[in-house]
Amino acid sequence: MLKEVEVLRISDGDCKRDVDTIVEEMSLALYINGRHVQTVMISPSMIREFVIGHLFSERVVKDFDEIESIRIEENIAKILLKSSPGLINLKKVVLSGCGGGSSFLDESGIPKIDTNFNMDSGLLLRSVKEVLSLDLHKKTGGVHSVGLFDKNGAIIITEDIGRHNALDKVIGHGVIENINFKDTFVASSGRISSDMILKCISVGIPAIVSKSAVTNLAIDIGKASGATIIGFVRGRGMVVYTGKI
């Protein structure tokens, strides 16, 4: 996911040719049952997980059995579903954030989260620290990292140029591994906007915590669903916006 390029580095008036490590971005066209529905810009890793997670987090499918097959050919993902995806054109909400994706979620009809989320605050602090310590994040400054955790620690952590993509990737991993999302939480480097919390509750993840800020719509959705949202997890502190801890 890294590339080296020649650059001109200017520092303190001094100017020299140099080599810089940059983060890779690729386009991925999603075809469902032969029809082009979206092209997303993602980081070239965990592409299959991204596709599966995206289908679930955008509520195109609710069950793994609904997916007949997924074939990834270079920049194209060909998805065959057993039935035609009625939801896909209902509402194209375009996301706000680092991690792109046009979201098909509708705020009306927010699922209720059935949760006894009661995570140790020490674990929450450690989870965000772990997510932020990833190599690419430190090396390029150009990616977001998102991890899926349970009470024993990290299940999977991934990085992507987009925070929504990274979230879709960990959700895809969870679906493939048949993880019960009820007992997990998401830790993220990026801002928690409405779309991030919607993706979580769509698959039943009861809580999201982040190093960054939280928007008002995310809080509204958190309250309506019962999900826990915690922002500014830094050092030894955090801010609890909704839910219990």
Place this chain on the structure above:
Amino acid sequence: MLKEVEVLRISDGDCKRDVDTIVEEMSLALYINGRHVQTVMISPSMIREFVIGHLFSERVVKDFDEIESIRIEENIAKILLKSSPGLINLKKVVLSGCGGGSSFLDESGIPKIDTNFNMDSGLLLRSVKEVLSLDLHKKTGGVHSVGLFDKNGAIIITEDIGRHNALDKVIGHGVIENINFKDTFVASSGRISSDMILKCISVGIPAIVSKSAVTNLAIDIGKASGATIIGFVRGRGMVVYTGKI
């Protein structure tokens, strides 16, 4: 664009009820000639500028005269164009980044930038510093800021939960004020991905500089178009990825 909410603040094991300032997020449904084409999540400021800038930067229109009228009613923007927008459904590329927006741009057919961009590096350093010093950016940590500059300094600076939205807002302002984009550059707090540079060159802005990182696709597009891309503008240094300085 700010709201106060009740939160639980946890610090060093200490836990207290507190009030926190958060950033607002609103949905805006875009209707073109009566048809719903997108819903975007944006910050509630400069909404008219956002709509106009979005139409231009996504190449839905190329001339102000093509827009018959724009009416904004709460969460809906009703846009009437003189002719039907053929491009809109050609290619929906979903963006990678903080600032959302599904982009209708196609990399093939990248316009060439006709530029003598030769900006003083002192001005570039100051421009990024100015963009980062905005109030909301410091207060909430939850927004991106983008400014349009010329050799005399800032023309307009705006903030939004999404970096693409903020860029659309300054482009909209430039269109309304009839500014010649050839003599301007964009300074941004957020990552420069392919979509950000595509938006700039769509309207003829020859350069983009940022505090943050740059992706490989942005560099490819910068090289193909002749635009200047400069990242990691921090302190007294910067990294020139494409173009001249």
